[in-house]
Amino acid sequence: MAVSEAEKTQADASGRLPENILYFARILRGAGMRVGPSSIVEAVRAVEVAGLTSRDDFYWTLHSIFVTRREDHAVFDEAFRLYWRSRDLVEKMLQMFSPMAAGEREEFEKKAAQSRVSESLFSGQENKKEVEKPQIEIDALLTASGKEVLRKKDFAQMSAAEVTEARLAMSKLMMPVEAVKTRRFEPMNRVHRIDPRRTLASSLKTGGDLVLPKFRRHKRIHPPIVVIADISGSMANYSRTFLHFLHALTEKRQKVHTFLFGTRLTNVTRQLSRKDPDQALAECADAVEDWSGGTRIGANLHEFNLKWSRRVLGQGAIVLLITDGLEREQDDLLEHEIDRLHRSCRRLIWLNPLLRFEGFEVKARGIRTILPHVDEFRPVHSLDALADLCSALSEPADHRHDPRQWLEAIHAQ
Amino acid sequence: MADRTKLPESIDATEALLRDGGYVPDRALATVLYLSLKMQRPLFLEGEAGVGKTEIAKVLSDCLDRPLIRLQCYEGLDVSSAVYEWNYAAQMVEIRMREATGDTNKDAMEAGVFSERFLIKRALLKALEGEAGRAPVLLIDELDRTDEAFEAFLLEILSDYQVTIPELGTIRAEEPPIVIITTNRTREIHDALKRRCLYHWVDYPDAAREMAILNVKAPTAGETLSNEIVAYVQRLREMDLFKNPGVAETLDWATALIELDKLALDPKTVSDTIGVLLKYQDDIARIQSSEGQKLLEEVKSQMRAAE
Secondary structure: OHHHHHHHHHHHHHHHHHHHHHHHHHHHHHOOOOOOHHHHHHHHHHHHHHOOOOHHHHHHHHHHHHOOOOOHHHHHHHHHHHHOOOHHHHHHHHHHHOHHHHHHHHHOOHHHHHHHHHHHHHHHHHHHHOOOOOOOOOOOOOOOOOOOOOEOOOOOOOOHHHHHHHHHHHHHOOOOOOOEEEEEEEEEOOOOEEOHHHHHHHHHHHOOOOOOOOEEEEEEEOOOEEEEEEOOHHHHHHHHHHHHHHHHHHHHOOOEEEEEEOOOEEEOHHHHOOOOHHHHHHHHHHHOOEOOOOOOHHHHHHHHHHHHHHHHOOOOOEEEEEOOOOOOOOOOHHHHHHHHHHHHOOEEEEEEOOOOOOOOOOOOHHHHHHHHHOOEEEEOOOOOOHHHHHHHHHOOOOHHHOHHHHHHHHHHO | OOOOOOOOOOHHHHHHHHHHOOOOOOHHHHHHHHHHHHHOOOEEEEOOOOOOHHHHHHHHHHHOOOOEEEEEOOOOOOHHHHOEEEOHHHHHHHHHHHHHOOOOOHHHHHHHHOOHHHEEEOHHHHHOOOOOOOOOEEEEEOHHHOOHHHHHHHHHHHHHOEEEEOOOEEEEOOOOOEEEEEEOOOOOOOHHHHHOOEEEEOOOOOHHHHHHHHHHHOOOOOHHHHHHHHHHHHHHHOOOOOOOOOHHHHHHHHHHHHHOOOOOOOHHHHHHHHHHHOOOHHHHHHHHOHHHHHHHHHHHHHHHHHO
């Protein structure tokens, strides 16, 4: 009798624990972590292997399976605290797992506790969705402020014609640095470097009678692109256009990292990698909290340099800085940070939608500060369509894109 | 100690094992390491430079008395330098020899030329050939330095512990190696690869653990000096520097100060030896300004208060 009781408990336990881990995983997924079915199976196995001994070990066991990026640690921590909140729940689980504690099984009111926890967790999520997004229409052209205003934004959906036009424009796009040589080789049919491996393999086809040389050459790839774009009030009119451009660019190229900033820096790379442009833009709008607010270029570049530059600029990336350069803060931070950025990337290209060479008046201090530290300066003459951006980038680099020209113009004034 | 190669049987045993090897782990690391040994899954360690990621593999191979096979990654790393390569020169000689003896049967020639005799084994292939019960520790160091193309090779090896050589067939490990992958996060590793591993972020140690590490690694430092070093470095890490000093730098600094026969920190010594701790000019400039002075005074007064 005692044996069958113990067996029942074990069967019961292996039924309950996986269920709880499954719910927990769902909560993590709901909170935006990438948790697939395979990791749930893994987690159950890991808990079995580690054995349930203490809350701490249980925490780190689940952590090792579910968390695959450092950013997710905070989410996991919070979810763990909430889900396994009642100390009793884990304690009970510990007991259940050992057949010794069979007698106390009846006291366990797991269903109630579990539904309360998940209820509170899931209801919290529904509330979040109800946050309204007011539509803002302000024209803050050529103004800059350092004030932080948090706003949400709605973008108009793409029309079919726009999407077709965008495809066409993107197909013509030539980036300023198109291809770089890698240390990897690819086979080639014309006379070039000898490829010993293929030469020998093919010679064996003839039994070694004929040794015909095969060739290879260095493979060329597109360097990664890192875009740092300004979405402050003064750029508000253009943000839809250049987000659309960035989405198309992300679709076309493999390695594009995108950051948006106004008063704070947001990484929207994952959001922009959505296939559908409307969905991608909507998710961007949700992720960013400071649409059309003030500008703090220096502070944002500082944050980028500190937290991201070593992670995304490692592979010889080119940086595309999209901003009007109107900086409010009057300190040396911007000079210092733009200098650092310039030193850590292959090429720094500044795309400015507000400047025209004719009637050029550089009064803004921010522009004077940034100019000496960029490799190329590309003004965009009008920015109503994505094609304008493409053509600005595709123009071959000549004297008009040399920042020194512009600097001389400043000194001549 | 006949059974040194045996894997630890619990999280506590794992922690003890690392401590015996002179590595001071926290509970989280011991848990993840135990799981990875038990579940035969690669361990994926991410963290800033100098927090002791590579050291884990070294200590593990030492304590478990298993060979350490290290694959240092770099851009352009490919199959022929990471997995295997054919010895072309020897193959050519073999072909000529066979021709000289008139043995030019095509099938026999191909089987003879593409046999294991002419295979040059590189790190990954060697790691699959451990003797039973003594599988090697495979350290794939700084994976973020290779390009994405190389990660694809690893997928087959890490999930099934096997390598496919077209001319020979599939080579499978009798006993899977203990795989430890480290990255400094200069780029993100693809999710497909991370999914096959157990992930752990190696963080800077807290004051107590850093003290323990210092006691193990630099036992000759006096108590006052060790306390001051740890307190100073811990404060530095709160300062939002461009590159925080890692444990490796703390140990280097301690060694430097011991060599200089210092018993306590003073402004001049800190200023003279700061290059051991900080490697960026901006950071050094900040510490050599009044900010650094203030920091040292705070550490000193904190020490006095503790006494």
